[in-house]
Amino acid sequence: MWAMVAKEFRELRRDRRTVAMMIVLPVLLLVVFGYAANFKVSDIPVVAVGPGASQAASLLRAPTFQVTETDAAGTEATARARLRDGQDVVAVVTGGSRPLVLMDGTQLFSVQTAEAALGRLARPPGVAAPRVRVLYNPDLTTSWVMVPGIAGMILVFIGTLITSLGVVRERQSGTLEQLAVMPLRAWDVIAGKIAPYLLLAAVDMVFIIAIGMGVFHVPFTGNVGVFAVGAALFLLVTTGMGVLISTVSQNQGQAIQLAFMTLLPQVLLSGLIFPVSAMAAGVRWISYLLPLTYFIEISRGVMLKSAPVSALWEPIGLLAVLAVVVLGLAIVRFRRDLAPSVRASGERPRTPEGASA
């Protein structure tokens, strides 16, 4: 038995990736997710409009609320537009007999925190209790908020993992070398490789959204075209990540390991479960590097809030940037696999034949 134990340790010592996964990763995950896992929201962005905007703003104190704008000339329409565009989560409309507080129901935890804080608020004498209206998700139904995000999460899994396995399979079977001698450019191979997965993922997306609407009664109130643009960019990034992972993986096991390492942060840091605004600033920046963060913003915005493209240009634009970066890196790395003439001379060839050379 000791011989077996010693042998395992020796093998493990040379398998740095597995050792890193077993030792470094848990520590890293605990620290990162420990700071990210927070349902307690603070600094909820609030806009106050109408003649009593300044007075209302003075009542909404930090750390729960953060007044982003006080607009005495603003109306309920102004306030609704700001909520729809994601600029604020809470809007206080003054000027009527009673103040009206509008809340963005797609931000479950923020709304729950805001409702509790409003209930505790000490009103000055003569100020009537506000009317509270939750928009887009009046009953604060969890599935309405989760389904658009889960659709993205499923597609991260399918897009990244399946694509990476497909490319690694080429390497393991030796067909990648055959592709290298064919008159194909790296881009031809990548485009040809990801197109079927992209199409399948798009079909998957339609099914998932349809099931979400049919089974969980999630509304789809916005423009299908805007959603399609966001979804297409998101799928491009996820399949591009699959190709990128495949270029640094020698076999399917490594590809699966790496795909999971990209999947886990997306589940926990994208705002799918924990609100991004509630995360510690030290880990929040990671959220802004994740495609799922932007897809969730787009899918919730279109499906629940009828957000127009003008309100979503930022996440759509950032997804486009991510798509360019990820696919660009994938092409550069993949070109090295296909025509390794540009490879650094310090690296040994990776094909079965070349390995022995």
Added chain:
Amino acid sequence: MTVLAQARGATRRFGAFTAVSAVDLAVARGEVVGLLGGNGAGKTTLIRMLLGLLRPNGGEIRLLGGPPSRAARRRVGYVPQTLGLYAGLTVAENWAFTTAAFGGPRAPLPERVAPWSRELVGGLSLGEQRQVAFAVVLSRQPELLVLDEPTSGVGPLGSARLWEDIRDAADRGAGVLVTTHNLEEARQCDRLVVMAGGRVAASGTAEDIIAAAGTAAAGRADLEEAFVAIVTKQAGATGRAGTDPVGPGSAAG
């Protein structure tokens, strides 16, 4: 004599390890050149440099009159040791993919492999798979054929057929560079180049090789004896691993 592929002083290092050192090699139109060497001799690295898949650290590579390029590779038929076929596709589907990738016209499947057109490549025997890989490559009538261990794992009958194909291709004017561990088969080449420790240890006809080894004088006019003697001598001279002369069916060097 038109030279189709040429290495002049080609050297390739991987870090501190020199896989190929100052190798000269030329393959002309209509000739079959056999590249012999044990595991780690540098054969595959040399082939990859000739095809432009690896850049040499020193020396020069010419493929079909110029530096290796995508356009030049279009005129080359390469069958790697792993064959480069998709096991999950049928023979006809593999054929269709390769034809389309090379931009050729839609052509019927070669007669020899037509009976297997609907068979998954993964379901064929290794010998049959090699015949398919050959048929796919030969159908394009490449000017240069590069074959890495073409008969590895193939029975005597299949080997004989493959060598017939190689000879036919050369007779049609193609240049052929073939690596092999099988020294009996090597005799069918017009010229042999023996590599050991990343260098060319001997070259010429089989008889030249035997003469160079000096084994004939000892009454052993056998190519295998000559090969072992040359490789062993080279190992002594370079003191380097990768001069193992043995290993039929194993990965090429």
